[in-house]
Amino acid sequence: xxxxxxxxxxxxxxxxxxxxxxxxxxxxxxxxxxxxxxxxxxxxxxxxxxxxxxxxxxxxxxxxxxxxxxxxxxxxxxxxxxxxxxxxxxxxxxxxxxxxxxxxxxxxxxxxxxxxxxxxxxxxxxxxxxxxxxxxxxxxxxxxxxxxxxxxxxxxxxxxxxxxxxxxxxxxxxxxxxxxxxxxxxxxxxxxxxxxxxxxxxxxxxxxxxxxxxxxxxxxxxxxxxxxxxxxxxxxxxxxxxxxxxxxxxxxxxxxxx
Amino acid sequence: xxxxxxxxxxxxxxxxxxxxxxxxxxxxxxxxxxxxxxxxxxxxxxxxxxxxxxxxxxxxxxxxxxxxxxxxxxxxxxxxxxxxxxxxxxxxxxxxxxxxxxxxxxxxxxxxxxxxxxxxxxxxxxxxxxxxxxxxxxxxxxxxxxxxxxxxxxxxxxxxxxxxxxxxxxxxxxxxxxxxxxxxxxxxxxxxxxxxxxxxxxxxxxxxxxxxxxxxxxxxxxxxxxxxxxxxxxxxxxxxxxxxxxxxxxxxxxxxxxxxxxxxxxxxxxxxxxxxxxxxxxxxxxxxxxxxxxxxxxxxxxxxxxxxxxxxxxxxxxxxxxxxxxxxxxxxxxxxxxxxxxxxxxxxxxxxxxxxxxxxxxxxxxxxxxxxxxxxxxxxxxxxxxxxxxxxxxxxxxxxxxxxxxxxxxxxxxxxxxxxxxxxxxxxxxxxxxxxxxxxxxxxxxxxxxxxxxxxxxxxxxxxxxxxxxxxxxxxxxxxxxxxxxxxxxxxxxxxxxxxxxxxxxxxxxxxxxxxxxxxxxxxxxxxxxxxxxxxxxxxxxxxxxxxxxxxxxxxxxxxxxxxxxxxxxxxxxxxxxxxxxxxxxxxxxxxxxxxxxxxxxxxxxxxxxxxxxxxxxxxxxxxxxxxxxxxxxxxxxxxxxxxxxxxxxxxxxxxxxxxxxxxxxxxxxxxxx
Numbered sequence: 001x002x003x004x005x006x007x008x009x010x011x012x013x014x015x016x017x018x019x020x021x022x023x024x025x026x027x028x029x030x031x032x033x034x035x036x037x038x039x040x041x042x043x044x045x046x047x048x049x050x051x052x053x054x055x056x057x058x059x060x061x062x063x064x065x066x067x068x069x070x071x072x073x074x075x076x077x078x079x080x081x082x083x084x085x086x087x088x089x090x091x092x093x094x095x096x097x098x099x100x101x102x103x104x105x106x107x108x109x110x111x112x113x114x115x116x117x118x119x120x121x122x123x124x125x126x127x128x129x130x131x132x133x134x135x136x137x138x139x140x141x142x143x144x145x146x147x148x149x150x151x152x153x154x155x156x157x158x159x160x161x162x163x164x165x166x167x168x169x170x171x172x173x174x175x176x177x178x179x180x181x182x183x184x185x186x187x188x189x190x191x192x193x194x195x196x197x198x199x200x201x202x203x204x205x206x207x208x209x210x211x212x213x214x215x216x217x218x219x220x221x222x223x224x225x226x227x228x229x230x231x232x233x234x235x236x237x238x239x240x241x242x243x244x245x246x247x248x249x250x251x252x253x254x255x256x257x258x
Numbered sequence: 259x260x261x262x263x264x265x266x267x268x269x270x271x272x273x274x275x276x277x278x279x280x281x282x283x284x285x286x287x288x289x290x291x292x293x294x295x296x297x298x299x300x301x302x303x304x305x306x307x308x309x310x311x312x313x314x315x316x317x318x319x320x321x322x323x324x325x326x327x328x329x330x331x332x333x334x335x336x337x338x339x340x341x342x343x344x345x346x347x348x349x350x351x352x353x354x355x356x357x358x359x360x361x362x363x364x365x366x367x368x369x370x371x372x373x374x375x376x377x378x379x380x381x382x383x384x385x386x387x388x389x390x391x392x393x394x395x396x397x398x399x400x401x402x403x404x405x406x407x408x409x410x411x412x413x414x415x416x417x418x419x420x421x422x423x424x425x426x427x428x429x430x431x432x433x434x435x436x437x438x439x440x441x442x443x444x445x446x447x448x449x450x451x452x453x454x455x456x457x458x459x460x461x462x463x464x465x466x467x468x469x470x471x472x473x474x475x476x477x478x479x480x481x482x483x484x485x486x487x488x489x490x491x492x493x494x495x496x497x498x499x500x501x502x503x504x505x506x507x508x509x510x511x512x513x514x515x516x517x518x519x520x521x522x523x524x525x526x527x528x529x530x531x532x533x534x535x536x537x538x539x540x541x542x543x544x545x546x547x548x549x550x551x552x553x554x555x556x557x558x559x560x561x562x563x564x565x566x567x568x569x570x571x572x573x574x575x576x577x578x579x580x581x582x583x584x585x586x587x588x589x590x591x592x593x594x595x596x597x598x599x600x601x602x603x604x605x606x607x608x609x610x611x612x613x614x615x616x617x618x619x620x621x622x623x624x625x626x627x628x629x630x631x632x633x634x635x636x637x638x639x640x641x642x643x644x645x646x647x648x649x650x651x652x653x654x655x656x657x658x659x660x661x662x663x664x665x666x667x668x669x670x671x672x673x674x675x676x677x678x679x680x681x682x683x684x685x686x687x688x689x690x691x692x693x694x695x696x697x698x699x700x701x702x703x704x705x706x707x708x709x710x711x712x713x714x715x716x717x718x719x720x721x722x723x724x725x726x727x728x729x730x731x732x733x734x735x736x737x738x739x740x741x742x743x744x745x746x747x748x749x750x751x752x753x754x755x756x757x758x759x760x761x762x763x764x765x766x767x768x769x770x771x772x773x774x775x776x777x778x779x780x781x782x783x784x785x786x787x788x789x790x791x792x793x794x795x796x797x798x799x800x801x802x803x804x805x806x807x808x809x810x811x812x813x814x815x816x817x818x819x820x821x822x823x824x825x826x827x828x829x830x831x832x833x834x835x836x837x838x839x840x841x842x843x844x845x846x847x848x849x850x851x852x853x854x855x856x857x858x859x860x861x862x863x864x865x866x867x868x869x870x871x872x873x874x875x876x877x878x879x880x881x882x883x884x885x886x887x888x889x890x891x892x893x894x895x896x897x898x899x900x901x902x903x904x905x906x907x908x909x910x911x912x913x914x915x916x917x918x919x920x921x922x923x924x925x926x927x928x929x930x931x932x
Binding site: 075076080108163 | 754757758760761762763764765766768769771772773775776777778779780781782783784790
């Protein structure tokens with residue numbers, strides 16, 4: 001990858017909670033249109049790093065920039081509007097809202113075009129362009145048939161797909177997917193993996209994937225970064241990092257490394 | 259030094275009384291997860307029954323104490339647990355708050371209705387070991403009498419007993435576990451229902467004890483001194499993060515000591531003495547809410563087993579078949595047209611006045627629909643905002659001769675500004691934290707601006723010097739001008755709320771209600787949304803306040819004090835806070851029931867019984883968070899559809915089918931949803 005198409009850059013990012021260092025001096029880049037997997041055992045600091053990128057946590061040291069623009073001090077919603085989309089390890093859907101409305105909220109929030117005066121003049125009805133984007137995102141993820149269903153009536157697998165479609169409706173430049181297969185069966189996991197591949201290949205969206213299911217990671221990503229106890233252990237192709245002894249030790253202990 | 263001690267020492271008994279209440283709040287919160295606004299109601303109930311027994315039935319003090327505090331108070335606690343809080347999911351902060359506020363509003367109101375009013379100030383004969391009239395010794399020139407000694411002794415005993423209970427007993431350990439999730443500790447073999455019931459009984463006993471001890475000093479639920487007591491206690495408990503008994507005690511005593519010391523040193527005629535000094539506890543509470551990060555995360559604990567709860571039911575509107583929708587919409591228009599024509603033709607003046615009040619009140623209530631129904635937050639100062647609008651308009655009319663309509667708009671603007679300031683101060687607060695901040699704001703207004711004779715005209719209030727339309731008969735609309743004004747203002751506000759709900763702001767608020775984390779992650783500016791909704795709600799409440807003033811031609815501070823903010827929330831929630839109809843239903847039902855009750859004997863008339871009806875209606879919030887009327891509406895719709903639309907595919911049936919299809923996996927998401 002050429003260095004000038006760096007989308008997301010992290011340099012010496014550190015974050016601690018009290019005395020516990022969750023992320024320590026982590027540095028790597030995600031390029032435009034690239035698919036990067038971030039793996040590591042529980043407590044490695046993967047979700048904390050995601051939270052620092054999205055602004056839901058503030059990194060104490062280091063720099064994070066997006067398309068060359070430093071993100072320091074920017075609140076979460078402004079980072080989202082720059083083109084950072086996100087799904088969550090613990091499903092975060094909007095209770096009582098239909099699937100269609102989830103996507104409509106996302107589409108409009110990303111552009112920040114909602115205005116109170118437009119609401120008061122009854123000028124907030126969705127435009128045909130917005131509806132088309134919402135429709136396209138639902139089709140892409142395969143949930144168009146449940147557009148008018150309330151998320152209260154959906155199962156975990158469908159809720160994960162709604163989250164994914166919601167993030168994609170805003171047409172992000174990078175999608176941060178946090179353990180999207182968590183709690184899903186094999187068929188549902190394959191569906192999510194297929195959507196992520198399609199998003200990257202057809203839309204050119206960079207995918208930054210945190211995942212415990214290594215088969216899925218190997219299936220989806222171009223490059224894999226491994227973290228353990230807050231530090232970066234390895235960065236390379238999936239096969240390269242899996243062959244790395246320190247990665248094997250982190251996952252399997254001394255026996256595995258041997 | 260002696261001078262200083264002379265001022266500071268008398269503050270210790272006050273501080274001790276604050277401490278008793280503060281540690282009781284901590285105990286209830288630690289053991290049940292409920293921030294017990296109803297503590298005051300429990301204390302009042304015990305003091306009330308004690309007074310009835312001693313004064314009316316001439317019972318011996320110790321026997322009355324045993325009956326009211328040792329027997330009755332724990333039973334009240336057990337009843338609270340058994341019939342109300344056991345049914346409230348631990349993760350539902352709104353339901354817990356609403357239920358405890360309903361009890362706070364309902365119990366002190368119903369007791370005088372049953373037993374007749376009592377003067378609790380006479381309850382000075384319950385100190386069994388110390389004589390209140392004897393000075394036992396002096397410290398630094400300060401006489402120490404029986405009340406001092408009794409308060410300090412009782413506080414010390416209570417503190418030691420509670421600390422031992424919570425920290426060093428098996429029961430305390432189980433209580434701390436059960437507060438997170440009753441269901442989870444049950445899986446470990448703990449009878450969590452019993453543990454929480456004991457916690458309620460103990461905390462209610464404490465409330466009874468505090469009530470009987472403190473009644474002579476602090477009077478009744480609506481009195482200013484009582485509010486000071488509760489806020490000082492809440493402030494102290496807040497500094498202890500509703501967790502630490504020693505910190506809560508220390509802060510409580512400090513508030514008492516600093517108050518009396520400042521009282522001694524500040525010049526009596528100064529503004530500091532008259533306005534700032536009585537507000538000290540409110541500043542302490544606001545300080546805790548602003549500066550303690552722990553107060554922002556008060557509601558963050560979630561029941562790990564919440565995932566087994568079913569999802570909330572859909573509203574009646576969402577579950578109706580489209581054909582039903584059309585019929586209901588047409589019926590609404592018919593009823594509305596009938597109402598307007600009736601008001602303009604045959605309805606007698608008395609009842610026209612009643613309905614006008616209902617329309618004005620409905621405008622204030624709409625602000626609660628916005629904040630609680632749409633934004634999912636609880637604001638306990640909507641009556642204050644209505645008062646800000648009302649006083650501004652009245653002052654502008656009386657001093658500048660400004661028309662009430664123009665003054666009303668300025669009043670609404672000022673109310674919106676006040677709401678925005680409070681919203682800015684509480685940007686990081688949610689649920690309980692926001693409720694406390696808005697309550698503190700309401701009490702601060704009661705103590706300062708609303709207490710200033712130059713602003714509110716004191717106890718008599720401000721009488722309007724001019725009619726809002728002048729004297730021209732032409733504009734009098736045959737005597738129906740007030741109705742037309744109230745109707746138009748309410749219709750305008752309803753229109754605004756509906757447009758906001760339908761528009762981007764409404765969808766964003768719904769998203770925030772579902773998950774603030776995800777909403778911000780999508781690009782929604784939470785700060786701006788919150789400020790917008792507070793500003794709109796403030797303006798609408800202010801307009802409602804102005805309408806009420808125009809109708810009554812007088813406005814006084816007692817009309818808009820903090821207690822009414824609590825009552826208003828209870829009224830709206832009990833009917834249905836998620837719909838615009840809910841606010842209108844609540845207001846109309848409130849004034850109509852009030853009017854009907856005037857035909858009953860005096861003791862049952864007035865506000866009392868009406869408030870009790872709604873308060874007990876609001877207790878249903880635990881089972882029916884959509885409101886009792888909304889619940890009945892949904893049931894009615896389903897019955898109607900079964901009768902007339904049988905065989906057709908209604909939305910409700912479709913939803914049910916969807917749920918059945920995914921029932922297994924829905925179990926694992928409903929927790930995240932809730």
